[in-house]
Amino acid sequence: MEIRPAVPSGLAAMWEIFQEVIVTGDTLPFPVDFDRGTFQSHWFGAQATYLAVDGSDVLGMYKYGANYPGPGSHVASATYLVRPAAQGRGIGRALVEDSLARARSDGYRAMQFNYVVSSNVAAVELYRKLGFAVVGTLPGAFRHRQFGLVDAYVMYRFLQPQGAAGA
Ligand SMILES: CC(C)(COP(=O)(O)OP(=O)(O)OC[C@H]1O[C@@H](n2cnc3c(N)ncnc32)[C@H](O)[C@@H]1OP(=O)(O)O)[C@@H](O)C(=O)NCCC(=O)NCCS
Numbered sequence: 001m002e003i004r005p006a007v008p009s010g011l012a013a014m015w016e017i018f019q020e021v022i023v024t025g026d027t028l029p030f031p032v033d034f035d036r037g038t039f040q041s042h043w044f045g046a047q048a049t050y051l052a053v054d055g056s057d058v059l060g061m062y063k064y065g066a067n068y069p070g071p072g073s074h075v076a077s078a079t080y081l082v083r084p085a086a087q088g089r090g091i092g093r094a095l096v097e098d099s100l101a102r103a104r105s106d107g108y109r110a111m112q113f114n115y116v117v118s119s120n121v122a123a124v125e126l127y128r129k130l131g132f133a134v135v136g137t138l139p140g141a142f143r144h145r146q147f148g149l150v151d152a153y154v155m156y157r158f159l160q161p162q163g164a165a166g167a
Helices: 008-024 036-043 091-105 121-129
Strands: 002-005 048-054 057-066 075-082 110-117 133-144 148-158
Touching (some): 002 091, 008 036, 008 048, 008 075, 048 091, 091 110, 091 121, 121 148
Antiparallel strands (some): 002 048, 048 057, 110 148, 133 148
């Protein structure tokens, strides 16, 4: 498995993964009838996108960039998706680690996840293991198909040794 920049020819596989993830799990705040054109603009827009590939198979992906522009642009954010059939094999960890290394070398001071569904144990545990802390809880922010209203977390970790100091 290798992680490499996404190219437009990967769009079909990426769209397939997105749809599979949305249909099979209550993990992301997107509806099952999410529009392909909007997906494309999100994943080939301002942020950089990377794919986990094994030969010609696309197994996962992430996009990453500044969480906010201007005065917020020293904090990165990212979104990760692993094809459901390939989950639990270390691909998610590899993607998050890759994005952290990239964000660090790009000079970001921290990484923030704005909306981690609290019942998404795989994501919450993975992020905790990689040094993220829950810094905020959005009460009942996500409507889970089985559990009803569940919390969403804001998760955060510093990337540079100086932490919160400086501008
Ligand atoms: C969250 C996601 C990216 C994780 O990717 P993955 O390939 O399944 O995860 P990995 O196999 O790399 O596991 C990473 C770690 O999380 C832990 N983990 C994974 N699933 C877990 C679960 N259900 N319960 C507890 N821990 C779990 C593993 O133990 C592993 O720890 P280790 O690396 O120390 O062994 C993936 O499940 C996914 O795409 N989910 C749907 C989309 C999503 O939720 N994206 C994130 C939105 S915030």
